[in-house]
Amino acid sequence: xxxxxxxxxxxxxxxxxxxxxxxxxxxxxxxxxxxxxxxxxxxxxxxxxxxxxxxxxxxxxxxxxxxxxxxxxxxxxxxxxxxxxxxxxxxxxxxxxxxxxxxxxxxxxxxxxxxxxxxxxxxxxxxxxxxxxxxx
Amino acid sequence: xxxxxxxxxxxxxxxxxxxxxxxxxxxxxxxxxxxxxxxxxxxxxxxxxxxxxxxxxxxxxxxxxxxxxxxxxxxxxxxxxxxxxxxxxxxxxxxxxxxxxxxxxxxxxxxxxxxxxxxxxxxxxxxxxxxxxxxx
Numbered sequence: 001x002x003x004x005x006x007x008x009x010x011x012x013x014x015x016x017x018x019x020x021x022x023x024x025x026x027x028x029x030x031x032x033x034x035x036x037x038x039x040x041x042x043x044x045x046x047x048x049x050x051x052x053x054x055x056x057x058x059x060x061x062x063x064x065x066x067x068x069x070x071x072x073x074x075x076x077x078x079x080x081x082x083x084x085x086x087x088x089x090x091x092x093x094x095x096x097x098x099x100x101x102x103x104x105x106x107x108x109x110x111x112x113x114x115x116x117x118x119x120x121x122x123x124x125x126x127x128x129x130x131x132x133x134x135x136x
Numbered sequence: 137x138x139x140x141x142x143x144x145x146x147x148x149x150x151x152x153x154x155x156x157x158x159x160x161x162x163x164x165x166x167x168x169x170x171x172x173x174x175x176x177x178x179x180x181x182x183x184x185x186x187x188x189x190x191x192x193x194x195x196x197x198x199x200x201x202x203x204x205x206x207x208x209x210x211x212x213x214x215x216x217x218x219x220x221x222x223x224x225x226x227x228x229x230x231x232x233x234x235x236x237x238x239x240x241x242x243x244x245x246x247x248x249x250x251x252x253x254x255x256x257x258x259x260x261x262x263x264x265x266x267x268x269x270x271x272x
Binding site for chain 2: 044060
């Protein structure tokens with residue numbers, strides 16, 4: 001069965017000005033996506049005023065997103081993928097560009113439906129409608 | 137400080153054909169986003185052959201994504217948000233449309249930087265460059 005992977009990565013760059021150079025940041029991200037083995041089908045982005053940037057890329061393998069909050073000196077990267085792409089390449093290239101002083105990276109399997117325990121700070125709801133579904 | 141919320145929702149509809157009606161599905165999702173208080177700045181979508189759909193919406197409040205895999209009878213919904221929108225509205229409206237027989241929903245805070253324990257099936261990497269960053 002096709003496996004769906006998800007990376008949630010929070011990066012705090014040492015130099016917050018890098019988050020204001022949004023075109024280089026987005027270019028690095030898209031080039032990293034291609035280097036990871038992804039195929040970019042379309043992309044859109046938005047520059048907020050006075051600061052902050054969002055970029056979304058629709059991939060053959062799912063999607064990626066980048067959000068920046070300059071005042072919080074924070075970048076949030078999501079990569080959802082299936083197939084053979086290597087999403088860690090995107091994380092590593094963004095980290096090489098941003099020189100983060102701190103990174104929090106979480107990885108999940110999606111659509112697996114297995115019972116999971118709950119991590120601190122995480123809320124989970126799960127419900128089933130008694131026995132009518134054969135998928136899981 | 138602005139809080140960033142993330143929902144990861146895996147839905148298995150009882151009737152897989154609903155996942156093939158992609159235009160109603162995407163319309164329901166976008167209308168739900170507006171009902172949740174989100175402002176949609178742009179959106180893009182892709183219909184895969186022979187089946188499968190991806191929709192991405194760039195929001196003032198961050199983004200949402202929908203991916204379907206008809207052969208796995210699976211829909212993956214992500215909502216990343218900040219501010220006052222109510223992302224649960226989107227989950228509830230999609231659930232009302234899809235009548236899922238099973239749902240797995242996980243909620244996270246992003247950019248908080250707190251120490252977290254690790255849930256089953258979740259991998260976490262975290263690193264800091266000793267003491268040079270004052271953000272956290």
